[in-house]
Amino acid sequence: MKVIVINGNSRHGSTWNCMKLFIQELSKYKTVEITEFTLPKDMPHFCNGCFSCFYNGENTCPHSLYVNPIVTSLTEADLILITSPVYAMDVSGQLKALLDHLCFMWLSHRPNPKMFNKIGLSITTTAGAGLGHTTKTIKNSFKFWGVKKVFSFKNPVSAMKWSDVSLKKQEAIQKEMAKLARKIVKAAKSIDSLPKPIFRSLMFFLMKGMMKKNTWNPYDRKHWENQGWLSGSKPF
Numbered sequence: 001m002k003v004i005v006i007n008g009n010s011r012h013g014s015t016w017n018c019m020k021l022f023i024q025e026l027s028k029y030k031t032v033e034i035t036e037f038t039l040p041k042d043m044p045h046f047c048n049g050c051f052s053c054f055y056n057g058e059n060t061c062p063h064s065l066y067v068n069p070i071v072t073s074l075t076e077a078d079l080i081l082i083t084s085p086v087y088a089m090d091v092s093g094q095l096k097a098l099l100d101h102l103c104f105m106w107l108s109h110r111p112n113p114k115m116f117n118k119i120g121l122s123i124t125t126t127a128g129a130g131l132g133h134t135t136k137t138i139k140n141s142f143k144f145w146g147v148k149k150v151f152s153f154k155n156p157v158s159a160m161k162w163s164d165v166s167l168k169k170q171e172a173i174q175k176e177m178a179k180l181a182r183k184i185v186k187a188a189k190s191i192d193s194l195p196k197p198i199f200r201s202l203m204f205f206l207m208k209g210m211m212k213k214n215t216w217n218p219y220d221r222k223h224w225e226n227q228g229w230l231s232g233s234k235p236f
C-alpha cells in the first residue's frame, strides 16, 4: 500500500508517535511504501494569494518547487495521512499554509480524478481541546479534493510531550491504531465498491453547472472540458 504522510509539525512528539504507531500497526497487514513530508521543512512558504495557480495553472505557483512533489505523491498514494497537533484550536500554521496551496485541486476548481478513489486519514492530538475543529480543517481538504473514504484519529493526550503521556494511554492508543489499521485495510480492499460520498456527487453536479457558464476562469473550464465532464463523461 502506498502511503503519503504529511507531518503537520516537525517535532517527534505525541502526534508523530501516534502516526508511527499507526504505521506500525498497518505494516502488520500490508507492505507499506511511505513517502513522508514534514512541515514546514518540505513546504516552507505561505500562499501569496497571487491566484496564479487558479488562472495559469499550478506549475506557475511561485512555490511549485515544493508543492509539485507533494501533489505527485498525493495522486500516487492509496492512503493520504495528514497529521497535526492542535495549535490555537486548529491545525498548525505550517499545515494550513500547505492546504492553502492545494485549493487549485478542489472540486470547485480543477479536481484531480486520481483523488477519487483514495482513503484519507487525519491524526490529531491536543493537550485538552480543539480536536473537532482541527480534524474538520483537514477533512475539508479531503472532501473538496474528492477523496472517497475518510477516517480520523483524535486524541486528547493531556500532555506537552510524548514522554509525559502515561503508559496506559500509550497502550490504549496502540490498540485504537490496531483497530483503525484493520478498518483501513478493509476499506482499501473494497475501495471501488464503497458508496460514493454524497457531498462529492452533489458538489460535482453543482460545479459542472457552474463550469458550463464559466467565463471568468478559462483555465479551470478547460480542465473540465478536457476531462469530458462538460460533455457527459462521469468520473465516478
Ligand SMILES: Cc1cc2nc3c(=O)[nH]c(=O)nc-3n(C[C@H](O)[C@H](O)[C@H](O)COP(=O)(O)O)c2cc1C
Pocket (backbone or CB within 6 Å): 009, 011, 012, 013, 014, 015, 016, 085, 086, 087, 088, 089, 090, 125, 126, 127, 128, 129, 130, 157, 159, 160, 161, 162
Ligand atoms: C503553539 C501551540 C498552541 C497550542 N494550542 C492548543 C490549544 O489551542 N488547545 C489545546 O488544548 N492544546 C494546545 N496546544 C497543546 C498541543 O496541542 C498538544 O500538546 C499536542 O499534543 C502537541 O503535539 P506534539 O507533541 O506532536 O507537538 C498547543 C501547543 C502549542 C505548541
